[in-house]
Amino acid sequence: MTAYAYYPGCSRSGLGKPYDESLRAVFRHLGLALEEIPDWNCCGATSYMSISEDKAVALAARNLALAEQMKAEVVAPCAACYLVLTKAQHMMGEYPALAEKVRKGLGAAGLTYEGHVTVRHPLDILVNHVGLDAVRAKVTRPLAGYRVAPYYGCQVVRPYGAFDDPLRPQTLDRLMAAAGAEVVDYPLKAHCCGGSLMGTMEDIGVRMNFLLIKEARARHANVMATLCPLCQYNLEAYQGKMRHRFHEDATLPIVYFTQLLGLAFGLEPKALGLQRNFVTAEPLPAMA
Amino acid sequence: MQNGTTHCRYAEDVNPAFPTEIMAKPGGEALRDCIQCGTCSGACPMSVHMDLTPRRVIALTRAGLERDVLESATPWLCASCYECQVRCPRDIKVTEIMYALKRRAIEKGLFPKRSPIPVLAKAFYHMVAAHGRNSESRLVIELALRTNPLSLLKMAPVGIKLLRTGRMALGQDHIKDPKQLQSILDAMEES
Ligand code: SF4
Ligand code: SF4
Numbered sequence: 067m068t069a070y071a072y073y074p075g076c077s078r079s080g081l082g083k084p085y086d087e088s089l090r091a092v093f094r095h096l097g098l099a100l101e102e103i104p105d106w107n108c109c110g111a112t113s114y115m116s117i118s119e120d121k122a123v124a125l126a127a128r129n130l131a132l133a134e135q136m137k138a139e140v141v142a143p144c145a146a147c148y149l150v151l152t153k154a155q156h157m158m159g160e161y162p163a164l165a166e167k168v169r170k171g172l173g174a175a176g177l178t179y180e181g182h183v184t185v186r187h188p189l190d191i192l193v194n195h196v197g198l199d200a201v202r203a204k205v206t207r208p209l210a211g212y213r214v215a216p217y218y219g220c221q222v223v224r225p226y227g228a229f230d231d232p233l234r235p236q237t238l239d240r241l242m243a244a245a246g247a248e249v250v251d252y253p254l255k256a257h258c259c260g261g262s263l264m265g266t267m268e269d270i271g272v273r274m275n276f277l278l279i280k281e282a283r284a285r286h287a288n289v290m291a292t293l294c295p296l297c298q299y300n301l302e303a304y305q306g307k308m309r310h311r312f313h314e315d316a317t318l319p320i321v322y323f324t325q326l327l328g329l330a331f332g333l334e335p336k337a338l339g340l341q342r343n344f345v346t347a348e349p350l351p352a353m354a
Numbered sequence: 355m356q357n358g359t360t361h362c363r364y365a366e367d368v369n370p371a372f373p374t375e376i377m378a379k380p381g382g383e384a385l386r387d388c389i390q391c392g393t394c395s396g397a398c399p400m401s402v403h404m405d406l407t408p409r410r411v412i413a414l415t416r417a418g419l420e421r422d423v424l425e426s427a428t429p430w431l432c433a434s435c436y437e438c439q440v441r442c443p444r445d446i447k448v449t450e451i452m453y454a455l456k457r458r459a460i461e462k463g464l465f466p467k468r469s470p471i472p473v474l475a476k477a478f479y480h481m482v483a484a485h486g487r488n489s490e491s492r493l494v495i496e497l498a499l500r501t502n503p504l505s506l507l508k509m510a511p512v513g514i515k516l517l518r519t520g521r522m523a524l525g526q527d528h529i530k531d532p533k534q535l536q537s538i539l540d541a542m543e544e545s
Binding site: 076077079080081083084105106107108110111112113114115117118119120121124125128157160161164167168170171172173174175177220221224225232233256257258260261262263265267270274303304341342343344 | 403436437439449457460475479482488512515516519520523527537538541
């Protein structure tokens, strides 16, 4: 059994709960063990980097140091966490003075980081480690009738993640096809959702996310697959406001790609957290 | 919005050290290579909402017009999507430069005072430094109280849905020993 050092990120206990549930269920089903990094801390997201770069890198590096003790690859499902951890590695590699400073900082807490950690997104693991053939072999309920808009958003594919094209990614398309879904050609797949701007500048956030949904609907998608808790929330929770503001129906179920994969594996919708989604229209199973 | 319009600038508006100092920051190195092609502005999903487009931010930074850039809302509207950065034909790390500008604007107290975005960034920063984790619901409430308390009422319907679906954690999440993290952050401050 391959074991991974799991970095769930702060949204795990809130918005991203169904992501955590479905990721665990899918990994378990594939015989991949997730061991939570003991006492991991917040990655710092975009906010920390906006105030202090050095400390932001140190914050990420504490997690890398803890993961290094586990001698396992890190799995970071949240797009922001994934970006920050890979960015911190990149910066420590490019800027020796910064790396030195961060190592000293870690040393103050008795920690070391030698740089031997690989950080991966679960999408990368499923497609490139497990492989599409192995995924296909596990599919017992192919996603017939699912027309999926594959939405990558920005931070998983840009600029430090190296497993897919930063502007025209394909891995999620291929994974969803392997699960038996019809994958819609979706040109906005790597367009930004605005991230935390929905919380600070709602007008702008609603408009950006409306455009993403409008395009998916125009291409006859009946569900959107996401990789990130913030994208998922922005796209799902504001559909009423979109309709109100743009006088156009904006209904579209927005689910995590791990939830769809779990359904294709024949797992119970509840085990995948589907009852927690706000929009559970067709083609998703009805949730009592 | 004066920043967005064309107005005269004079020699005394220029801080010649500004571009050099930005270039000394990680990611700022290639600032002078910009050919003003506008690819960044064209690619940026936020540029329609910005007072200065990313291309203009680069131009003004290079010209040393520090106040125009630091008082602009643009670095704060940047959602860090890195689209400009991966598309730039001159390998300019536009997103990293936006970060460098945010940090400098905070240091110099020149960030746009009416924008809620720096308020959120600071609240987040302090929450993580104190607890080691962030709690979405507490952050949202704190931000609303500091900027627009009435907005809490408007958020109630979504909040109720989140509670009902078990997606709102009300407690403050924290790591086991926030002091250990604090010792790392303190050490970063000293060196
Ligand atoms: S894309 Fe690059 S070269 Fe072109 S204007 Fe923007 S920063 Fe300058
Ligand atoms: S990183 Fe910022 S400036 Fe660049 S395209 Fe994205 S939002 Fe625009």
